[in-house]
Each structure stands twice: as C-alpha cells, then as structure tokens.
Amino acid sequence: MKAAEKLEKTKMENTIPTKDRIIAWPRMGRIDIPLKALLVSLGANVVIPPANSNEALELGVRNSIEGICLPYKLNLANYIMALDKGANTLMMFQAPGSCRLGNYTKMAQKTLKSMGYDFDMVIFDMYKSKMKQTLHAFWHVTHCINPWKYYKGFSLGFNKFFAIDTAERLLFYTRPRELHKGDAERCYEKWLKITDETNSVWKAKGLKKRIIEDFKKIPINKNKEVPVIYLIGEFFVLLDPYTNQNIEKELGEMGVEVQRQIMFGDWLEHVLKPSIFYRKESHRERSVRYSKDYMKRAIGGECIETIGDTVYAAKHGIDGIIHISPFSCMPEIVAQNILPKVSRKEDIPVMSLVLDEQTGKAGYITRIEAFVDLVKRKKRQKKINC
Amino acid sequence: MEKKFQYTKIGIPRAISYYNNYPFYYGFFNSLGIEVVLSDKTTTKTINEGTKYVVSDTCLPIKVYVGHVVNLLDKGCDAIFIPSLQSTDYKINNCSKIRGLPEIIRNVIDREFTMIEPTLDKTENIGLYDFCTQTANACGIDDKKQIKTAIENGFEIYNNFFKMTQSGVSYNEALENSINGKFITRSVDIVKPLSVVIMGHGYNLFDERISLNLIKKLEKMDVKVYTSINVSRESSLNAIENLGEIQYWANELELTGTAAHFLLNKKVDGIIALSAFGCGPDSLMVDEIAYHCKERNMPLIHLTIDEHTGEAGFITRIEAFVDMLMRKKRSLISKKSKPAAKPAEIVTLNKEKILTSAVK
Numbered sequence: 001m002k003a004a005e006k007l008e009k010t011k012m013e014n015t016i017p018t019k020d021r022i023i024a025w026p027r028m029g030r031i032d033i034p035l036k037a038l039l040v041s042l043g044a045n046v047v048i049p050p051a052n053s054n055e056a057l058e059l060g061v062r063n064s065i066e067g068i069c070l071p072y073k074l075n076l077a078n079y080i081m082a083l084d085k086g087a088n089t090l091m092m093f094q095a096p097g098s099c100r101l102g103n104y105t106k107m108a109q110k111t112l113k114s115m116g117y118d119f120d121m122v123i124f125d126m127y128k129s130k131m132k133q134t135l136h137a138f139w140h141v142t143h144c145i146n147p148w149k150y151y152k153g154f155s156l157g158f159n160k161f162f163a164i165d166t167a168e169r170l171l172f173y174t175r176p177r178e179l180h181k182g183d184a185e186r187c188y189e190k191w192l193k194i195t196d197e198t199n200s201v202w203k204a205k206g207l208k209k210r211i212i213e214d215f216k217k218i219p220i221n222k223n224k225e226v227p228v229i230y231l232i233g234e235f236f237v238l239l240d241p242y243t244n245q246n247i248e249k250e251l252g253e254m255g256v257e258v259q260r261q262i263m264f265g266d267w268l269e270h271v272l273k274p275s276i277f278y279r280k281e282s283h284r285e286r287s288v289r290y291s292k293d294y295m296k297r298a299i300g301g302e303c304i305e306t307i308g309d310t311v312y313a314a315k316h317g318i319d320g321i322i323h324i325s326p327f328s329c330m331p332e333i334v335a336q337n338i339l340p341k342v343s344r345k346e347d348i349p350v351m352s353l354v355l356d357e358q359t360g361k362a363g364y365i366t367r368i369e370a371f372v373d374l375v376k377r378k379k380r381q382k383k384i385n386c
Numbered sequence: 387m388e389k390k391f392q393y394t395k396i397g398i399p400r401a402i403s404y405y406n407n408y409p410f411y412y413g414f415f416n417s418l419g420i421e422v423v424l425s426d427k428t429t430t431k432t433i434n435e436g437t438k439y440v441v442s443d444t445c446l447p448i449k450v451y452v453g454h455v456v457n458l459l460d461k462g463c464d465a466i467f468i469p470s471l472q473s474t475d476y477k478i479n480n481c482s483k484i485r486g487l488p489e490i491i492r493n494v495i496d497r498e499f500t501m502i503e504p505t506l507d508k509t510e511n512i513g514l515y516d517f518c519t520q521t522a523n524a525c526g527i528d529d530k531k532q533i534k535t536a537i538e539n540g541f542e543i544y545n546n547f548f549k550m551t552q553s554g555v556s557y558n559e560a561l562e563n564s565i566n567g568k569f570i571t572r573s574v575d576i577v578k579p580l581s582v583v584i585m586g587h588g589y590n591l592f593d594e595r596i597s598l599n600l601i602k603k604l605e606k607m608d609v610k611v612y613t614s615i616n617v618s619r620e621s622s623l624n625a626i627e628n629l630g631e632i633q634y635w636a637n638e639l640e641l642t643g644t645a646a647h648f649l650l651n652k653k654v655d656g657i658i659a660l661s662a663f664g665c666g667p668d669s670l671m672v673d674e675i676a677y678h679c680k681e682r683n684m685p686l687i688h689l690t691i692d693e694h695t696g697e698a699g700f701i702t703r704i705e706a707f708v709d710m711l712m713r714k715k716r717s718l719i720s721k722k723s724k725p726a727a728k729p730a731e732i733v734t735l736n737k738e739k740i741l742t743s744a745v746k
Binding site (some may be wrong): 065068070099100102103106107114207246293295298299300303327328330331333334337341342354 | 444490
C-alpha cells in the first residue's frame with residue numbers, strides 16, 4: 001500500500017497556475033482528435049506534437065536507454081517535441097500491474113528533467129476506480145467546475161472515438177473490395193477531418209450514421225473472394241500506423257480484409273464506464289472465456305487477449321492471424337510461446353512479427369506476402385474439399 | 387467416497403524461484419511428508435534442451451527453467467511444482483514471464499504430467515496462506531492444522547537461512563546448513579583490498595552456469611563480494627526510499643534495493659550489474675541505479691549474459707573493471723597522503739612531453 005500512497009501524494013503538487021497550462025499528451029494513432037475535443041471543451045490550451053515519424057523515433061532512441069521497448073521511445077519523442085512547441089503540462093495514463101508501461105512516466109520525467117525541461121506531469125491510474133481518477137486528473141489540469149462542460153467534453157470525446165473506430169472498420173472492409181483504388185482511403189481521410197472539426201454534441205452523435213452512409217456509396221465488388229485476417233498483439237503497436245509500418249494498408253492492398261479486435265473506443269468504454277452501465281460482455285471477459293484451455297490466469301499486458309482472440313478467430317471461420325509486438329515485450333513473448341500450440345490445435349495459420357526501430361520494410365513485406373499466399377491457398381483448398 | 391490421490395514425490399526445477407525460496411519450499415513439503423526431488427545443476431545441455439522448446443526472443447533464465455523441467459520429466463517425476471508469483475505486495479508485480487511460468491510450461495512441453503501451479507497475488511488478496519493451501523490441496527492434503535504447521539516449519543528454515551547469509555555465510559554453505567538443520571555464523575569479517583556489490587536476480591547470480599561463476603572469479607581476484615542475500619528486506623526497502631525511488635517490481639529489492647543500500651553506506655568501491663539479455667525489469671532498474679551512480683561518482687559495469695556468452699570476454703571485462711577500481715583507490719589514497727603538485731611543475735612536464743614526441 002505504501003508505494004501506491006506515495007505515488008498519489010507526489011503527483012498532486014501543483015506548480016503551474018491553471019491559466020498558463022498548455023497541455024500535451026503522447027500520440028498513438030488518432031487519439032489526438034477526441035482528446036483535443038475533450039480538453040478544449042473544458043477550457044484548456046493544448047499542443048499536439050507532430051505524428052510519429054522517423055525523425056521522432058530517432059529523437060526518442062537518442063534519449064532513452066537501450067533495453068526499453070519501442071512505445072516508450074516514441075512517447076518520449078512526443079514529449080520532447082511537445083515541450084519544444086511550448087507545452088508545460090504532460091498527461092499520461094498508467095496501469096501498474098501490467099508491464100513496463102507502469103514505469104514509463106517515472107522514466108520520462110527523470111529523462112526530461114535531466115535534459116533541462118521544466119514541466120508538470122499529470123498521471124492518472126487506470127487500475128481500479130478509473131472514472132474517479134480520470135475525472136480528478138482532468139479537474140487538476142483545468143480546474144473546471146461546470147458539470148455541463150464535463151458532459152459536453154466526455155460525450156464529444158466518446159462519440160469521436162466511436163466515429164473514428166467506425167470509419168476504421170469500414171475502411172478495412174472496403175479497401176480490398178473497392179473498384180477504384182484509393183476511394184476508401186480518401187473517404188476515411190475526409191471523415192477524420194470532419195470528425196476533428198465537429199464541435200457540437202448533437203452533430204458528434206450523428207457522425208457514426210453519416211460515416212456509414214458515405215462508405216456505402218463507394219463502388220465495391222461484393223462477390224470478390226476476400227480472405228479475412230485478424231490483427232492481434234500489443235496495444236500500442238496495433239493502434240499506431242507508423243509503428244506497425246501501416247500493415248493494415250499493405251494487407252488491404254493485397255486483397256485481404258483486416259479485422260482488429262482491439263479498438264481504442266471500445267477499450268476506453270470498457271475501462272471508464274462503471275460496471276453497472278456496462279452490460280455487454282467486454283473484450284477481456286470474452287478473451288478469458290475463450291483462452292480457458294491454454295491459460296488459467298492473466299499475466300499482464302495483452303497476453304490473454306491475444307490468445308483469446310486467436311481461439312475466437314478459429315471458431316468463427318477467420319482465415320489467418322498476424323500477431324505483432326515490439327521487441328522484448330514481456331507479455332507478448334509469453335503469447336508467442338503459447339501461439340504455436342493454439343495454431344496447431346485450432347488449425348489456424350499464425351504469424352508473429354516482432355518490430356523494433358531497425359525493422360526493414362522490404363523484408364517485412366516479403367513475409368506478409370508469403371503469409372497471405374499461404375492463407376489464400378488454404379482457403380481455396382478448404383473450398384475444394386467441401 | 388472418492389479418495390484423493392496423494393503425491394509422495396514432487397519435483398522442483400532448480401531455477402527462478404528456487405534460488406530465493408527453496409529453504410521455505412523444502413521445509414513446507416517435508417513437513418507435509420512429501421519428498422522433494424531437485425533437477426540437476428544447470429549445464430550447457432540444460433540450456434540447449436530448453437532452447438529447443440521456446441521461441442528465440444525468450445530470455446535465458448526461462449530457457450534454463452524449461453530445460454530443468456524437461457530434466458525432471460526425464461528423471462521420472464510426474465508432479466512438478468511450478469508456482470506463479472504474480473505480485474508480492476499491493477500493486478508490486480513480477481515480470482510477465484515469471485507470472486506466466488505455468489502457462490508457458492503447459493503450452494510448450496507436450497508430455498503427460500501433473501503441474502502444481504499455485505498463485506500468489508497480493509494485489510487480488512491471494513496471500514501466502516492461500517498459496518500454501520492451494521499447493522497442499524493439489525497434493526491431496528486438506529488438513530488445515532497440518533498446513534499451518536508446515537508453513538511454520540518452512541519459515542523456520544527460511545529464516546535460519548537468511549540469518550546465516552546476513553552474517554556473511556556464502557549462499558551454498560547457508561543453504562546446505564539450513565536444510566540439515568544446523569546454524570552457523572561468521573563473526574569475523576574478512577577484510578580485502580576491494581569490495582563490490584553485484585546487483586542481479588538470485589536465479590542469475592547463484593546459478594554457476596548462467597553467471598559463469600562470477601562470485602568465485604571475483605573472490606579469486608581478492609575482491610569481497612556482497613549480494614542481495616547480505617541485505618535484509620527492511621534495509622533495502624529503506625535504501626530505495628532514501629534514494630528517492632518507488633518500488634515497482636517484485637524483485638526490485640534484489641537489484642535496486644541491494645545496490646542502493648551499498649551505494650548509500652559507501653561500503654563498496656564499485657557496482658556490478660548482472661542481467662540477462664532482453665530482461666525487461668532489469669533494463670529499467672539498472673538504468674535507475676546508473677543515474678544515481680553518476681551523481682555519486684560510483685563506478686558501475688553492466689554485464690549482459692545470454693546463452694552464447696563466451697567466458698574469455700567475460701573475464702576480460704571483469705578484470706578490466708577490477709583493475710580500474712584498484713587504480714582509483716590507489717590514486718585516492720596517494721592524493722590524501724601527498725600534498726598536491728604545484729601547477730607550474732605540471733606545465734613544464736607537459737612541455738617536455740610535447741617536445742620529445744615532436745622530435746621523434
């Protein structure tokens with residue numbers, strides 16, 4: 001109990017007056033759009049660091065230790081870039097009891113202080129009593145006491161998350177089937193822009209419907225035979241297109257429909273919503289149910305989700321699995337050890353890809369191509385046998 | 387009524403938690419009337435055997451663990467004790483691979499055997515008593531009184547072991563004596579010219595094959611070696627607090643705690659960090675200590691080991707480090723005893739040197 005109490009004490013020292021706060025947070029995929037909406041409606045000033053790129057990665061690698069995992073290096077680069085742009089408050093969630101993620105903020109604070117930056121880091125815990133902690137963190141940075149503003153901010157944020165998730169799902173479905181190459185991508189980019197610009201709750205609630213209608217207008221070949229591949233693995237790597245070298249696009253252009261079970265909106269809803277209002281079976285509960293034969297306990301990170309999704313996929317006629325993880329990620333190494341047996345027993349092809357800052361794109365694409373060929377052949381074989 | 391099958395023999399792999407908790411396990415199982423079978427000591431063959439089963443990214447200690455389990459199965463053991471130590475305190479968790487040891491073994495080894503897999507998870511309120519009850523139940527023992535006395539017996543041996551090590555008895559000697567029910571102490575502290583502290587997990591450090599006999603090698607060079615077993619739990623917790631850090635990992639006491647204790651009381655001349663390649667917690671903990679070492683001007687060397695580590699290169703690095711420590715200590719002593727040279731002399735000396743080199 002001691003260490004946890006201490007954490008709570010250290011994080012609430014208020015050093016910067018609320019008016020002067022300029023808030024930034026690390027990038028992961030497109031989470032900047034909903035978070036910006038939330039914080040702006042609470043009346044805060046925000047700075048958005050540039051999207052993850054080679055430059056950012058280089059900056060992160062230069063300032064972090066050798067053995068740490070890839071997401072930290074990118075997070076650190078985001079902080080540095082945001083601080084250079086004028087931010088003075090950094091926000092980050094953490095979840096002790098998962099993996100090295102719980103140590104990210106501690107390390108980043110130390111590194112940034114030794115680099116000579118002056119800032120305040122607001123950390124909120126995602127372990128238990130999440131909604132309370134999260135609200136408290138947002139109150140701490142904005143000192144906003146108007147409940148209507150909180151309602152507006154959270155509802156805007158959530159609806160934008162769901163809109164982005166819907167657009168992403170439709171993009172995965174449409175991309176391999178589209179008749180004119182690039183239609184789906186353009187439509188997705190357009191809707192991201194519209195989502196970003198929306199700032200009324202009423203309009204944000206209607207976004208999802210409008211996105212679905214718009215995607216339906218894209219001409220597609222409905223009879224095309226498209227193999228379906230599940231993308232599973234570590235949270236950050238899955239959700240950040242730079243880190244996974246845009247694997248979804250590559251697969252889509254090879255004529256494969258990608259499906260992803262980890263979506264940020266869904267995850268956030270499950271984590272933040274009090275359990276009384278959350279009636280359906282969450283992703284984690286489903287994973288625990290499906291992975292029963294292989295795992296008896298959760299071991300941190302997304303290991304149990306990885307195994308559960310693989311079994312779920314095999315039982316629902318999915319053609320293949322691609323498992324991606326950053327180099328030296330501890331929970332995913334355990335998953336990698338278990339996956340061969342799952343693959344053998346459930347009869348589903350699985351490929352593990354390990355990513356780090358030195359991953360070459362050419363070799364990566366070759367492996368994906370070979371795997372897609374295997375999946376397609378297997379699908380055809382099944383059809384003949386039937 | 388169905389009669390529960392009782393295991394009279396249980397196998398414990400000589401890896402991971404064996405090195406920290408074996409005295410307790412021994413006392414506990416013996417009191418329950420269960421014979422403990424240990425696997426053979428780690429050899430290169432064990433490592434090769436383990437490497438066959440797991441993916442290449444897995445770290446060395448886990449590969450060794452798998453090798454030991456295979457060794458036990460080859461010996462004819464049909465019940466193996468594989469604990470899952472999730473967290474040792476509220477929100478203080480272990481590395482995922484240690485937490486998931488039973489999961490790895492179950493899915494990696496395709497043989498028929500019973501796995502006794504108790505869970506210790508204090509974050510979810512599964513304490514030591516539950517851990518022991520799970521173990522005993524899996525062996526077919528339900529008597530609560532018997533379990534309680536077994537825990538007490540386990541702790542007796544465990545405490546004896548730690549009392550011995552804290553007085554300066556070496557790991558192997560203390561283990562042997564505590565298991566045989568003897569108690570010895572070292573009252574005389576041997577003074578050596580140099581002393582270092584090794585920060586490393588017990589399963590890396592006390593395994594003679596994994597650590598390539600690091601402790602003995604250092605002792606041969608006339609260096610006094612301190613390890614995690616020489617520091618009590620309280621003092622390493624205090625040391626972490628005094629250093630301004632927060633404990634995050636379950637085995638942080640072995641690494642940061644030990645190093646911090648000796649860093650703060652200035653009993654040692656240098657710190658050696660020993661970690662396996664690709665170890666997640668170590669990458670953070672060693673960095674943390676390195677940061678404080680830089681501030682306090684303490685030399686630190688980080689040795690990384692994997693299954694391919696060559697002994698020759700390893701020795702060279704240790705020798706170089708020890709030489710450096712020796713030179714540093716000598717220069718410190720000579721600085722204290724002699725008055726500093728005048729600045730003018732140094733200038734002339736430098737000039738001469740430059741001249742001679744130019745002439746050549």
